[in-house]
Amino acid sequence: MDSLILEGVVRTLDRALSGRSLLRWDRLGEADYLLRFATAAGDNLRISLHTPFPALYRLPHRDTPETAPPDPFSGIAARELEGAALISVRRRGADRVVEMDWESASGDRRRLVAELLGKSANLLLLDSESRVIAYARRMASAFRRPEEGKPYQPPLPRPGLEGASLDPRRVESMLQRYDRSLPVEQAATGILQFLSPPLAEDFPHRPGALSDPAAELRRLLEVTDAGRLEPVIYAALPADELLSGAATHRAPVVLSPLPLEHPPAPPQARFGGCEEAVRVFSQIVQAQQAARERREKLGGVLNREKTRLARLAAKLDQERAETQRSEEHQRFGDLILACPSARVAGAVIEVPDLYGEAGRVVRIPADPALTPRENAERHYARARKLRRGAEKIRERLQAVASQASRLSAWEQRLSEARSLVDLEAVEKVLIGERLLSPAPRKPGVKEPPAPENDPGIRKYRTEDGFVILVGKTSRDNDHLTFRVAAPHDFWFHAAGHSGAHVVVRNPARLKELPKSVALSAARIAAHYSRAKGKGKVEVHFTLRKHVRKGKGYAPGLVSLRNHRTLEVEPGIPGGGQGE
Secondary structure, eight states, rough: HHHHHHHHHHHHHHHTTTTTTTTEEEEEEEEEEEEESSTTTOEEEEEOTTTOOEEEEOOGGGOOOBOOOHHHHHHHHHHHHTEEEEEEEEEEETTEEEEEEEEOTOOOOOEEEEOOOOOOOOOOEEESSBBEEEEESSSSSSSTTTOSSSSOOOOOTTTTTTTTOGGGHHHHHHHHHHOTTHHHOOOOOOOOHHOHHHHHHHHSSSSHHHHHHHHHHHHHHHHHTTOOOOOOEOOSSOHHHHTTOOOOSSOOOOSSSSSSOOSSSSSHHHHHHHHHHOOOOOOOHHHHHHHHHHHHHHHHHHHHHHHHHHHHHHHHHHHHHHHHHHHHHHHHHHHHOOOOOOEEEEEEEEEOOOOOOOOOOOEEEEOOTOHHHHHHHHHHHHHHHHHHHHHHHHHHHHHHHHHHHHHHHHHHHHHHOHOOOOOOOHHHHHTTSSSSOOOOOTTTOOOOOOOOOOOTTTEEETTSSSSEEEESSHHHHIIOOOSSTTTTTTEEEESSSSSSOOEEOOOTSSSSSSSHHHHHHHHHHHHHHHTTSSSSSEEEEEEEEGGOOTTTTTTTEEEEESEEEEHHHHOOOOGGOOO
16 A cells, blocks of 8 residues: 555544544454444444555445454454544554554553555554554564564564655655665655655656655655645546446556656546545455456366366267277177187187188187177177267267357457456356356345256156156256255155256145156156166155255265155156157
């Protein structure tokens, strides 16, 4: 946070809040706190430690966001400060450290220290002897790491900036202390880099800096001391656009305490006070951060799906190469049956090659436990299976290619997204495609059920009107069971085998399904499972409300609180097709 702008904010807060009592301490989120004061305007002081722009400013009562559950620091701060009066708000030197002194009704003194130092931002509560009572963030640095019960260690000043001040009368002494070997212009720029990076960048372009750098630096501090700062936000997009969600723009957004002579972008907003400028700039930075995090999350989802598709395509290509051996197994079967004298010797059957050179012998793999005819039938069965598999693999490869094409389109949409609204549209698509889980529901808010007309769900209808829904993939199974099905619907799954989740709609809330409907649903569950083709299959069924998703379970994996079992032949009743 710019030190000159922070000075303006601190003076405003000291005038508005000194002598006021703290009504409540709330937490807005990770390292983000709200202090509610007993004032006629309902002042709410926000202290945010978020990088890259930790800040403090008042929020209008109407703009107060929802609160979050308290963390340990919030609990201690509320206990120590609620009901206490704020005595003063002041700076510690010229550094970005703000001290707030408090006094309780019983006379106990406390100090709240906000270190607004970028990645090292922290909030600490001290007792009357400046010992640490609690702190908001643990620090990695051994020197800067606060310890409860130990004296507070303020940040060390940067070399050459010991005793730095905003007092314009001390400009000459600060320039001499900074680095006597440097020209005055460079020393003034170095001091400004500590106080206000935008003004330091602009300093060589200011007319006064060319003629008398020390006088120009003194003039900037006099403007600050007199409270005449004119904060400006520079950006490639209008401020209202940035605030409304156009936060993915890559161009920098700069907050300067004064108009710049050589700005990095067009001026988009001018402010009469530092606090309002900080509030707006902080909201822009938060919107940008939210957009970056959402973009990264969506990009990660698309990259994972791209990797999965590449692996699946490679595996299917291998399986397709294997299916080309169907003719070989067909020929093996033909050769065995064409040779009445064929015998199994060990794990092979040797027969003359009727399709090759005269006198050539073919060694055919065989199962010693089977007769030659049984081995021939086994090769025929293998050939049929490979031919069937070739068609399925071809269909799956087409599906993979189609999904890869759609994935490229989504990546293009993501790369072109310029606002949070655009990113939310991409996120909605990925949630609909089961590539991304929806945000968790807020406590007490019931999520509406998802529609059943979903491409990942097959639908059957029995003769007596019952609707049977079948998930196509493991992700579709989860969606069907936990987003589409109602608690009183009936749920079926093949016991001990991976397969489809099957749901029978039960709008009448029947305690029992008609036997014919239950058997139909069980047969469908067996048909769409790995148990298909193994004779009779056991199928578990229960009410949907008894199906649970355990923490860390893979897609499609669930547990049942109680269930019953049917034994059925796999199949689709009536030979029908899903809708």
